[in-house]
Amino acid sequence: MRRLALVLAAMLGIASSVVTAQAQDKFPTKPIKIVLAYGPGSATDIITRIMCEQLRQILGQSCVVDNKPGAFGILAIEDMARARPDGYTLQVGNVSTNAITPVLFKDKFSINYEKDVVPIARLAELPTFLMVTTKDFAPKTLAEFVAYAKQHPGKLKYASPGAGSFPHYDTEILSRRAGIEMVAIHIKAGPPGYINDMVKGDIQFAFMNVATSAPQIKAGTLRPLAVITDKRLSDYPDVPTMAEVGFPGVGTTLWAGLFAPAGTPPEVQQTLQKAVVQTLNTPQVLDAFTKQNIQSRPNASLAEAKTWLAGEIANWQKISKEVKIDLTD
Amino acid sequence: MGDFFSNLALGFGIALTPMNLGYALVGCLVGTLIGVLPGIGPIATVAMLLPITFHLEPVSGLIMLAGIFYGAQYGGSTTAILVNLPGETSSVVTCIDGHQMARQGRAGAALAIAALGSFFAGCFSTALIAMFSPPLAIVGQSFGAPEYFSLLVLGLVAAVVLAHGSVIKAIAMVVLGLLLGLVGTDGNTGAQRFSFDIIILSDGIGFVPLAVGVFGLGEIIANLMAPEQQRTIVQEKISRLWPTMQDFRQAWPAVLRGTALGSILGVLPGGGATLSSFASYVLEKKVARDPSRFGKGAIEGVAGPESANNAGAQTSFIPMLTLGIPGNAVMALMIGALTIHGIQPGPQVMTERPDLFWGMVASMWIGNLMLVIINLPLIGIWVQLLKVPYRLLNLAILLFCAIGVYTVNNSAFEIMLTALFGVLGYVFMKLECEPAPMLLGFILGPLMEENLRRAMRIASGDPMIFIQRPISLGLLIATVLLLLIVALPAIRSKREEAFQEN
Numbered sequence: 001m002r003r004l005a006l007v008l009a010a011m012l013g014i015a016s017s018v019v020t021a022q023a024q025d026k027f028p029t030k031p032i033k034i035v036l037a038y039g040p041g042s043a044t045d046i047i048t049r050i051m052c053e054q055l056r057q058i059l060g061q062s063c064v065v066d067n068k069p070g071a072f073g074i075l076a077i078e079d080m081a082r083a084r085p086d087g088y089t090l091q092v093g094n095v096s097t098n099a100i101t102p103v104l105f106k107d108k109f110s111i112n113y114e115k116d117v118v119p120i121a122r123l124a125e126l127p128t129f130l131m132v133t134t135k136d137f138a139p140k141t142l143a144e145f146v147a148y149a150k151q152h153p154g155k156l157k158y159a160s161p162g163a164g165s166f167p168h169y170d171t172e173i174l175s176r177r178a179g180i181e182m183v184a185i186h187i188k189a190g191p192p193g194y195i196n197d198m199v200k201g202d203i204q205f206a207f208m209n210v211a212t213s214a215p216q217i218k219a220g221t222l223r224p225l226a227v228i229t230d231k232r233l234s235d236y237p238d239v240p241t242m243a244e245v246g247f248p249g250v251g252t253t254l255w256a257g258l259f260a261p262a263g264t265p266p267e268v269q270q271t272l273q274k275a276v277v278q279t280l281n282t283p284q285v286l287d288a289f290t291k292q293n294i295q296s297r298p299n300a301s302l303a304e305a306k307t308w309l310a311g312e313i314a315n316w317q318k319i320s321k322e323v324k325i326d327l328t329d
Numbered sequence: 330m331g332d333f334f335s336n337l338a339l340g341f342g343i344a345l346t347p348m349n350l351g352y353a354l355v356g357c358l359v360g361t362l363i364g365v366l367p368g369i370g371p372i373a374t375v376a377m378l379l380p381i382t383f384h385l386e387p388v389s390g391l392i393m394l395a396g397i398f399y400g401a402q403y404g405g406s407t408t409a410i411l412v413n414l415p416g417e418t419s420s421v422v423t424c425i426d427g428h429q430m431a432r433q434g435r436a437g438a439a440l441a442i443a444a445l446g447s448f449f450a451g452c453f454s455t456a457l458i459a460m461f462s463p464p465l466a467i468v469g470q471s472f473g474a475p476e477y478f479s480l481l482v483l484g485l486v487a488a489v490v491l492a493h494g495s496v497i498k499a500i501a502m503v504v505l506g507l508l509l510g511l512v513g514t515d516g517n518t519g520a521q522r523f524s525f526d527i528i529i530l531s532d533g534i535g536f537v538p539l540a541v542g543v544f545g546l547g548e549i550i551a552n553l554m555a556p557e558q559q560r561t562i563v564q565e566k567i568s569r570l571w572p573t574m575q576d577f578r579q580a581w582p583a584v585l586r587g588t589a590l591g592s593i594l595g596v597l598p599g600g601g602a603t604l605s606s607f608a609s610y611v612l613e614k615k616v617a618r619d620p621s622r623f624g625k626g627a628i629e630g631v632a633g634p635e636s637a638n639n640a641g642a643q644t645s646f647i648p649m650l651t652l653g654i655p656g657n658a659v660m661a662l663m664i665g666a667l668t669i670h671g672i673q674p675g676p677q678v679m680t681e682r683p684d685l686f687w688g689m690v691a692s693m694w695i696g697n698l699m700l701v702i703i704n705l706p707l708i709g710i711w712v713q714l715l716k717v718p719y720r721l722l723n724l725a726i727l728l729f730c731a732i733g734v735y736t737v738n739n740s741a742f743e744i745m746l747t748a749l750f751g752v753l754g755y756v757f758m759k760l761e762c763e764p765a766p767m768l769l770g771f772i773l774g775p776l777m778e779e780n781l782r783r784a785m786r787i788a789s790g791d792p793m794i795f796i797q798r799p800i801s802l803g804l805l806i807a808t809v810l811l812l813l814i815v816a817l818p819a820i821r822s823k824r825e826e827a828f829q830e831n
Contacts, residue, residue: 039738040376046665049380067373068739070532075740108528157787163519185786188516188779192655199654202473202787211668215653219675288383291669325519 027268028061033089034258035066035080037073037097043209043294047124047256048092050288054279059271072105073097077259081116085263087272090120094256096166099312103320104164114313119305120258120269121276125295126209127233128251129224130174130242131216135201142225142245145205149180156182158205159194164325166252167207172323174250198222209254210236210293228253235293255297257309266302273302337459340687344695349389353692356393357699360400365408367416367541367733371401372658379666387670388685392692394666395646398659399451399693402642403700406443406635410436411711412726414545416733418536418603419638421768422610424544426623426630433626437570437712442580442628443635444704450588450636451697454643457592458650459690462679465644466651469596474783475794477597479804481777484604485770486808487611499766502757506770509534510778517782529742537737539771541730542747543764547754549723570709572628580632583613587633591640596647597656607769609637624763643693649674650686 034052038044045067052063068076073093083089102113111117132145139145149156160168163186175182185203187193191212197203199221208222210233216222217236224239228251232241242250258276260269277298279285289296299305343349363374375394382390405420410427423443430439457465472480485503512523513533524530572580590612591605613633614623623630646663648654653675655661664674672682679686714722734747757764788794795801 040373045376046379050383053380066739070738070740071528072531074528155789162514162516183786183789185783186516187783192658192661195654196470196648197473197783197787199652200470200473211665214668215664215673215675218673218677219653221652288669291671292665293668 027087027271028059030088031061032059032063032087033066033083034063035068035076035089035091037069037076037091037093038067039069040067042069043126043211043254044092044094044256046292047289047294050285050292051123051276051279054282054285055275057282058275058278071108072101074101074105074108077101077113077117078109078111080259081111081113081261083261085261085265087260087264087268089261090272091117091259092123092256093259095252095254095312098257098259099309100164100166100316102313103316116262117259118262118264118269118302119299119309120260120272120302121298121305122308123256123258123276123280123296123298124289125229125256125297126211126254127227127229127293127295128207128209128254129213129217129239130226130228130251131198131206131208131213131222131224133198133201133204134221134223135199137201137204139225140223142240142247145225146178146180149178149182153181154183156180156205157185157203158182159185159187159191159197159203160206161190162186162188166254168325169319169323170207170251171205172325173319174247176323177247177250195222207251214293257305269302273299273305333460336683336687337691339683340459340689340691343388343684343688344392344691348386349392349688349692350695352385352389352393353396353696354699356396357400357696357703360397360402361404361700361703363397364401364404364406364416367408367414367537367545367730369733369736370417370537371398372662373737374401375659375662379662382666383669387667387672388688390666390670391663391685391689392696394659394663395689395693396696399639399642399696400700402639403444403447403704405638406447406631407440407707407711410439410443410631411715412545412722413548414726414730415540415768418540418768418772419606419634419641421540421544421765422606422634423631425610425763425765426625426627428548429624429626430628430631431715435626436715437708438572438576438628439631440708440711441570441572441705442576442632444701444708446580446584446587446632446636447639448697448701449584450591450640451643451700452694453588454592454595454640455690455693455697457644458647458693459687462647462651463676465596466647468593469648469656470652470654471800472597473798474780474787475798475801476804478777478780478784479795479801479808480597480604481773481780483804483808483811484608484611485773485777486811487608487615495761498760498762502762502764502767503770506767506772507774509539509767510771510774516779529740533775534746534771535737535743536768536772538734538743538747539750540768541734542750543754543757543767545726545730546747546751547758547764549726550751550755551758552719553723570712576628580628583609583629583633584636586612586616587636588640590633591637592644594637595641595644595656603641603772605637605641606634607772609633646689646693650678650689651676 034048036045036048048065052065056062068079073096076091076093080089080091132139139148158171160171168184182205191208194203194206195216198206213222213224217224224236226242226245227233227239228242230241232239242248280296280298286296299308359374363369363371374397382394401417402419405417406423406427408414408416409420409423410431413424413428415421415424427439430436512530514531515522521531587609590609594605594608610630610633613629614620617623617629645656645660648656649660649663653673655664667674731744734743737743754764784794795805
């Protein structure tokens with residue numbers, strides 16, 4: 001079976017190279033640069049590097065990751081949008097940089113994000129847990145948690161990586177729907193910076209991705225109350241979804257996506273999209289993703305990717321109008 | 330105890346396989362290299378090599394990544410001593426006395442003491458990890474935001490003794506550092522501070538442009554101001570490569586103190602290891618019989634901090650290995666490297682995967698031995714480097730600085746920022762203002778602010794939290810005592826001066 005697959009792949013490879021050789025400019029003929037909105041070692045970075053390894057097998061060209069973190073992702077996005085639109089400069093970002101920043105910091109861009117940037121594909125999603133401490137803290141379900149919070153208004157603290165970050169919005173939305181009141185503690189370093197405060201019981205609550213939470217769940221120092229995915233996770237069959245516990249739609253799915261300058265030729269966009277879908281379905285990528293608790297989620301087509309991004313941006317326009325967070329300028 | 334030795338035997342059995350020895354060597358070499366080059370640091374390197382470890386045995390991958398991390402601590406001192414260029418936060422204080430030693434022709438001695446001190450510290454702290462990981466991890470865990478804030482207050486007060494000139498100037502430099510540290514986005518409100526609508530500044534000023542500019546470039550400008558002959562005299566004075574007996578006698582107590590201090594601070598979450606070299610320098614100056622030698626090439630000022638930062642780098646593995654809590658960004662990456670193999674760092678690791686834990690502990694010891702073997706012969710080559718005519722050397726340094734600064738965030742703006750800080754560094758030199766206290770303020774400022782605000786929120790705005798928590802209270806008492814110790818002789822000497830004038 002495996003050999004058959006190899007033979008098929010080889011034949012397809014020959015066939016496709018014949019086809020592309022006939023085309024006037026076969027893409028790609030040189031390495032592809034991927035501008036990354038985060039520093040090395042971030043979840044987005046790890047997703048990109050895992051993908052890049054396999055993408056090289058499929059496209060026949062390597063991709064070079066160019067980490068350009070900062071300014072809410074604006075630096076990386078503008079760098080890509082201003083590059084020559086030939087498919088050799090792409091950008092990887094996540095829900096923060098490529099859906100929330102364009103809404104919250106629209107006037108900080110010197111490009112028109114919605115006109116100048118097109119999505120090639122969503123790449124992957126990171127499931128997120130709603131985590132609480134177990135130190136001197138009794139609630140074991142979200143219902144118990146809400147009841148506890150109502151008895152102790154304003155006493156519970158939650159952690160977020162910064163004002164205006166999506167865990168900040170998520171917790172505010174949850175608080176509203178549940179009718180509870182919690183105090184936000186913003187810690188720039190993100191979960192590595194606040195796990196200890198939670199284990200100590202100084203902070204009781206946070207939205208945290210599965211990869212970061214796993215060691216603490218296993219040690220029993222933190223407890224997952226719910227997961228924000230549509231279905232329960234196979235590794236954590238006991239953790240209910242947000243819909244099951246009565247808060248459908250609460251919580252942001254952390255996704256990573258691949259973006260290109262809007263002027264990139266449609267056929268190049270097509271080639272890239274197909275290659276990404278193929279890459280993200282290889283056993284190597286699926287295996288590496290699974291071990292890091294990452295879910296492979298490529299869009300089926302370019303059109304679907306466009307609809308998806310437009311939906312994400314519309315959603316954040318709605319959220320930012322509904323929940324006013326004062327980002328004093 | 331028998332258990333301990335059988336565990337250690339297991340660890341060495343794993344670490345001494347030819348393959349794992351190879352990975353340790355690769356890690357140490359890469360670490361030394363990135364430590365020597367300014368700019369590119371262990372975080373970026375570990376992140377880039379992370380995908381490679383997916384294909385390795387988990388213990389091999391961990392051995393290599395760990396080697397990079399502590400190897401960088403060895404390498405970081407080299408440029409600090411030779412050309413006054415701190416490549417990592419931890420080597421800022423090494424510049425102060427290390428570079429003065431180089432100017433006096435004792436570069437070899439400074440480099441050798443740094444390597445040997447680091448080796449001792451590495452061995453000692455590895456033994457600590459092997460024997461006392463679980464209890465030490467609990468100590469680290471007891472540090473929450475209030476405790477951290479009090480520790481930082483103590484650190485900042487102690488920092489004033491970092492300077493060897495005027496106390497007023499030192500305080501002014503610390504405050505300037507604090508102000509520079511404020512630039513960027515306020516995490517609590519999202520407000521922009523001192524960013525002048527420059528979007529890149531919304532993330533604050535980076536450590537590398539500031540340190541490379543103020544120390545490295547400032548030094549180059551100052552050197553070029555001096556007449557040619559003076560510069561060559563500095564370089565021809567290199568007399569001997571090895572430390573004298575006198576050097577060893579002065580250095581070893583400093584190594585012991587630095588190791589102890591670094592081992593403790595390294596266990597603390599959130600950058601404890603960064604503090605260790607500063608703390609050690611302060612301690613050395615405080616206990617020295619003649620503190621006036623500091624800043625003029627005191628060997629203790631190299632031996633203590635270099636031992637401390639290496640000890641801190643090693644013990645910062647403890648919370649990661651035993652609790653699954655990453656103390657810094659590199660440790661967060663190591664957790665990533667482990668989870669990809671289906672291993673969850675945490676209390677169970679020692680019992681469920683003893684091969685991993687003990688293999689890594691044993692490899693740390695081997696890695697430290699490798700590093701000292703790599704670094705000692707290199708000293709001769711490094712010192713030869715100083716004989717390169719300065720008109721060529723300064724260009725090479727400038728080039729490496731520019732490349733190093735650029736690679737941190739792939740940002741040309743940071744190179745311009747570095748140039749600006751270079752001019753500032755030269756001005757400071759002319760004004761006889763020490764840059765080290767400024768860097769300290771710059772590093773501690775944001776940490777202090779965040780922990781203060783975090784502590785106040787945890788306590789719902791009640792400042793009593795700093796006194797109610799015993800560790801925090803103890804640290805604050807120590808701060809007051811230190812203030813008294815510093816203030817008393819000053820008051821006394823003021824009186825004497827007054828008498829003399831009469």
